[in-house]
Amino acid sequence: MLSGGKGVHVVVPLGSEASWNAVKSFCQNFAELLAKTEPQRFVANMSKARRKGRMFLDYLRNGQGSTAICPWSTRARAGGTVAVPVTWSELDGLDHANGFDIFAAAERASGPNAWEGYFEVDQVLSERIQHVICRH
Numbered sequence: 001m002l003s004g005g006k007g008v009h010v011v012v013p014l015g016s017e018a019s020w021n022a023v024k025s026f027c028q029n030f031a032e033l034l035a036k037t038e039p040q041r042f043v044a045n046m047s048k049a050r051r052k053g054r055m056f057l058d059y060l061r062n063g064q065g066s067t068a069i070c071p072w073s074t075r076a077r078a079g080g081t082v083a084v085p086v087t088w089s090e091l092d093g094l095d096h097a098n099g100f101d102i103f104a105a106a107e108r109a110s111g112p113n114a115w116e117g118y119f120e121v122d123q124v125l126s127e128r129i130q131h132v133i134c135r136h
Contacts, residue, residue: 001071001083001084001085001086002083002084002086002094002096002097002098002099002100003069003075003083003097003098004069004073004074004075004077004081004082004083004084004097004098004100005069005075005077005081005097005098006097006098007056007058007097008091008097009061009068009069009083011085011115011118013118013119013121013123014123014124014125015122015123015124017124017125018124018125020062020063020064021064022125022130023062023125024059024060024062024063024064025130026125026129026130026133027059027062028044028059028062029130029133030057030059030133031044031057031058031059032044033133034057035057039054040054041054041055042054042055042056042057043055043056043057044056044057044059046058046060069083070083071083071084071085071115072084072085072105072109074102075098077098079098079101080101080102081098081099081100081101082100082101082102082104082105084100084105084108084114085113085114085115086114087114090114
């Protein structure tokens, strides 16, 4: 999802079996693994000085009580930008996470659903996948 601000939110449907702490730990480990594997592209450290020229992987949005923008919400920013769901295939053609104002978002909302089938996905954060990510 384009955040309507600076970021792209990767939204993954999960069943309710995993605890908040397990999901947050998985996301932290995954972000740190990406940053370790491709340090020229990614950073998992919140320090703005370390982010220069790299994508910040903000796993902290996954903690209980943390907030993130909801799909189709207008941002409190100049231009009335909106958080808009997109497909993976659309990301390559998008230059900014704030590319939809309220008019463009309204037009898009009347088109095909970018997250079709999202709520029908039945997947869990298994112990096995958590272990694989954690050991790296």
